[in-house]
Amino acid sequence: MKKIINEMKLRLPARSVNEAVARSVISSFCAELAPSVEELGDLRCAVSEAVTNCIVHAYRGRGDDERCYIYISARLYDTREITVEISDNGCGIENVELARAPSFTTGESGERCGMGFLVMESFTDSLCVKSRVGKGTSVLMRKKLKP
C-alpha cells in the first residue's frame, strides 16, 4: 500500500499571471523527490496547460469581480509518484472526448493550437478528466518519477 508523504492545497484566482505561480509552486513541492530536469519540465508544462485551460476556457468571459478560482491539490507518494489535481467551477466541457482530441480548440482563432490536453497526456503517466456542464472541470494527472 503506497503512502502519502506530503500533500498541499492551493487556491488561486483565475488570473493569467498565476500560470507561472502554479508551476513554481509545483516545482518546489515535488523537489523533495528530486525529479530529473526532464521530469520537472514535463510536470511544469502539464500544470501550466491545465491552469491555462481554466483561465482561457472554464472562466472565459467572466468578469474580474466574479469569484473565479482555480483549485490545485497535489500529493507525493513514497512510491515516487506525484498526483496533481486541478479543478475549477467554470463552464464545464460538453464533450470531453472531443475536447481532448488534438487540435480541437474553441479559443481565440489562430492563437491557440488546441494541444493542451495532448501535452498533459504526453508529459504525465495518466490523465483523467471529469467535467459537468455549468459546474466545472477537474483534471487529475499522475506522474511516476524514475528511481
Next chain:
Amino acid sequence: MQEDVIFRGGDRTLTAEICCEIDHHTARRMRELIDRELFLKKPEILTLDFSSVSFMDSSGMGLVLGRCSLAEQIGCSVRLVGLSDRLMKLVRLCGVEKVKNLTVIK
C-alpha cells in the same frame, strides 16, 4: 528592465530573440511586439530565436502558428532556431513542423 523580445536585422531578415518564459500570460505581449515589428519591417524571413527561453507550454506553439499565418500574408517565411531538446519535444508533439512557411532549424 530586460526586454521580453530583442529584435535584430531588418529588411530581408528579421530576428526576434525571445527572452522570457512563454505561457498564455506572456504570449499576449510577445505577440504584440513581434507583430508590430513584422508589419513595420516586412521581412522575407522572420527568425524566432528560442535560445533564451527557459520555459514554454503549448501557448508558445500557438504564438508560432499565429505568426506563421500572419507572415504568410506578407509573403514571409518563419524559421525557429535555438530550440533546446525540451522545447523540441513540444514542437514535435504539436506537429508545427508541418506548417508550410515554417522551417525548424536544429
